Amino acid sequence: MEAARGGDRRVLARLLSAIERGDDQSRAIDQAAFGLVGQAYTVGITGAPGAGKSTLTSATVATARALGERIAVLAIDPSSPFSGGALLGDRTRMNEHALDDGVFIRSMATRGHLGGLALATREAGRLLDAVGFPWILIETVGVGQVEVEVAGAADTTVVVVNPGWGDSVQANKAGLMEIADVFVVNKADRDGAAQTAHDIEGMLDLTRGVADDGWRPPVVSTVGTTGAGTQEFWDAIVAHRCHLESTGGLEQRRQDRLRDELVLVVQHRLRAEAEARVAAADRERIEHDLLHGRIDPWTAADQVLGDR
């Protein structure tokens, strides 16, 4: 941890790999990081695949750097449980920052289940905080549940959409309206960008009456490939941060996150225990009975958990 705090990128990468694996080491790393956090501000960037999040993130990093801010980027990859491989698209756009000491970029895959992703994301954010990055961007190619879990790890959640989103059928549109602190209409040089921003404002009128905490998500238009609008985007993030800090909302969000995380950690531990139990001695007999229709899954679960 000391080496990572001193700026050793290879050590930092190794610590993040341990967190990604979720092995025994990760607990020790996370516990060490826990005592050192508190200075970083975390921004989650989410939206459908192809929305241009990676390009926008890269342009935003450039904006932050121009303002002298040090910044870390975590690109979360909810990869297929089958392939296990990285399916991230345009990572290469990030290469422009590869030689900048004020920027750290890292992709992270899941640990095989969604609870694992949520935990690993929080722990990785905490580590980047502990080693001294004042800004952390968490970008996900996720959709649905993954977006929501990543939003649960961020102080400010940004939802990136494209022109036409207002008309599109999207399963989790309502969920996105609820998690967004800032909306970005990216690829705003395409037809229909103004209409989409207008549609989002209309949806915000519908879903947020007198806003819960007085914050109405701004809708910012950007062109990630040219960097147009990224300054306004950064300003919107900073404005939301100021709002949260001045209303006590930031402290509240972070406390809620810690409470959630406690449940996640307990689940994770119990899940590991369950897997170990099903793998143990009696497994073959229980499975045999289950597969031959002698016992149903509930009774089999009773037997697996029976020795507790």
Next chain:
Amino acid sequence: MEAARGGDRRVLARLLSAIERGDDQSRAIDQAAFGLVGQAYTVGITGAPGAGKSTLTSATVATARALGERIAVLAIDPSSPFSGGALLGDRTRMNEHALDDGVFIRSMATRGHLGGLALATREAGRLLDAVGFPWILIETVGVGQVEVEVAGAADTTVVVVNPGWGDSVQANKAGLMEIADVFVVNKADRDGAAQTAHDIEGMLDLTRGVADDGWRPPVVSTVGTTGAGTQEFWDAIVAHRCHLESTGGLEQRRQDRLRDELVLVVQHRLRAEAEARVAAADRERIEHDLLHGRIDPWTAADQVLGDR
């Protein structure tokens, strides 16, 4: 159960509601159903929102009915954990079958978490099997993890895409290639349908060498709104069924599913236990210490689990 087996739709709907809620009743229902299953064949239909799955499903139901087959449809709705509401699109298309005694259609929402959805889907499928439907279509608006979990509940998994899919960036494309037993290019009256079918064949060439079990997913083109191609689609499903039955693959899949389900049930029970434990006696003190930085989440989890 007897009333539902006798054809009482209101009773069947009530049993499915209990399964959806996942309450104590659902265990008894599922255990009763477990002893009565074995005749039904389950087809999972998945793909991105807007791909026209609902329309295709409805057209397929019409095809099956014309062949004299009784059929049940489960429309799985992985709704936002925030809104909790149904976001299914074009349910109204199903209305044409509302008066047909040989068809049963039901939407099911999640039970708040993905493990719950996977379990509820399996239990609902088992119930529909137990009450005597020989064909069960499970349609999901899901993406990513949800698709994979629904695929885990079906004998044959159908992936529905639209013209242009070959060019699209989609986070879980590789995962879809792996779960598909049948590919459907729906809305095939649009530009690029032939090219998309060609692209999928090319991807199949790449990802499936000498196929694991000798089955190469056929790529069928349909127009759900007119019913064009739905006979070929049905034939492809029946062909895959015959393949699985003749190779022993069906028995293998079902055994694998039961094994998975056992792990799911055990996880589900442990998750409920985790929530209960965190909510229990010492919670306030542990949370207080956690929120004030006196203990980290791991130590807090130790304390929650400490009485074991």
